[in-house]
Amino acid sequence: MPSVSRKGQQMPESPIRKLVPFAEKAYKANKTVYHLNIGQPDIKTPQIAMDAVSMHSLEILAYSRSEGSEGYRTKIANYYKRNEIPVEADNIIVTTGGSEALLFAMGSIADIDDEIIIPEPFYANYNGFATASGVKIVPVISKIEDNFALPPISEFEKLITPKTKAILICNPGNPTGYLYSKEEIKTLAAIVKKHDLFLVADEVYREFTYDGYEHYSILQEESMAEHGIIIDSVSKRYSMCGARIGCLVSKNKQVMATALKFAQARLSPPTFAQIASEAALGTPQSYFDNVISEYEQRRNTLIRELQKIPGVIVGVPKGAFYCIVQLPVKNSDDFAQWLLESFDLNGETIMVAPAAGFYSSPGVGLNQVRIAYVLNEDSLIKAVNILKVALEQYKG
Structure with a gap:
């Protein structure tokens, strides 16, 4: 058998x-x-997103571009700029959910048996994405007694080896709800620059912060232009989990050119879901x-x-x-x-x-x-x- x-x-x-x-x-x-x-x-889900699909004028449900439609990517870039994240449409690849963006990221920056350091507990599917990509997760344990605060930087540096390719964070975090401070992001940025690594940030919960705290993105750090990769999604932001639309964002041209090859291999993200997601960007504050x-x-x-x-x-x-x-x-x-x-x-x-x-x-x-x-x-x-x-x- x-x-x-x-x-x-x-x-x-x-x-x-x-x-x-x-x-x-x-x-x-x-x-x-x-x-x-x-x-x-x-x-x-915002009604404007639902209406955009029900009122479409398409006669052929065709492929979109592998990186996503230009109009949608331009509007995503404008959304980021409103959030003080200075990127352009060509820094964005639209993906089938944030999950595919993570797979593209891992495939673009790591080879078999390379290592990615992740504070744990972390989003459970990171384990699955790493297994599918042949990547080894190296955990840094955060503890419930400390409300899952970022472990000391010394704990990260102990784990960096020649096989280390990136540090991956989820901010705000799934499953802990931990929100990284501006100072912690700057500290992580300094580590990846020092060791010439990537900093990958899953920022799909960016809007959801409480008690007056604000989200600080890794790409608000100018030093992260070549080192930073954002994973994003419409699933939680607009209550559109079933749309399966996300994106990978980076200013590193080599990373984007490599990720685009993965995007081309799966042809294109879904057309109707892009229409809904583009319309959702008009959701009022x-x-x-x-x-x-x-x-x-x-x-x-x-x-x-x-x-x-x-x-x-x-x-x-x-x-x-x-x-x-x-x-x-x-x-x-x-x-x-x-x-x-x-x-x-x-x-x-x-x-x-x-x-x-x-x-x-x-x-x-x-x-x-x-x-x-x-x-x-x-x-x-x-x-x-x-x-x-x-x-x-x-x-x-």
Whole structure:
């Protein structure tokens, strides 16, 4: 019998999606499931984006350019300039989601067995992208006790070897909600310049910052012109996860020429989704003001309710819409499955994302989960109460 590849065997399961079969069984058992496991906003997509697709005048659904349509890239560049990120259309390649942008970035800057340093916990799919690209992740562990603050720079420098090609951050962070300060970005910029590395920043949650904090992009640093690569997406910004439109942004011409070859190999990003995404750029600031206010209230409610549960420790996010929660359990994978398979409170249960999959270090995060606060406040309060009762009953 033929066998599958070693790469395929090593490809990790998604901690976010692997429990879906158990959720489906819960639905069939007529349970209500509160989804705290996935960053699918319940905020409505801007109507101008939906209208742009429904009112299109295309007669042929044709390929677009491999780098994305010129009109859309020009408007993205204008969006960045409004956010004090000075780039042009030719510094942008439109991708099929931020996921493809990350794959293009890894493929463009790293060879097989090269290394990328990432503060962990990190977005779980970085593990999958690294496996697919043959790249080794070298983790720098940040701790919930420190609210996942950036580890000392000395910890990064200890890990740099001749195989190191980049440092990758998510800012604000998924799954922690950590927001890098301007000073931390400048420090990271100095490290990559000193060691001639790339600094890759996943900035898809740029708009979502709280408590008066502001996002500072790596490409606001002039010194990052040759070293900086931004990963971006419309998924969270406009509540358009299903559009699967992102982009890779860099002023490094060699990086962009290389990434374009990967883009040409997959032909082009989807046409209708580009139409919707281009229209979404006309969304008024009031939309974001309302959304950010809503998420900040949800965050405050979630953290307040979680802190009432004995034995629970929670990191307080400054951005995005996730937090890591440490539970008084030994194995959150088992607990998350038990919640769906064997537990309910008056016909209701919750679905969480076990956090071990957000680390690459073995044995770390086994008693943690990621919670996405993408539900309304009433639902969040109900969900946390279900979690409290579940922890009292769980014997695992």
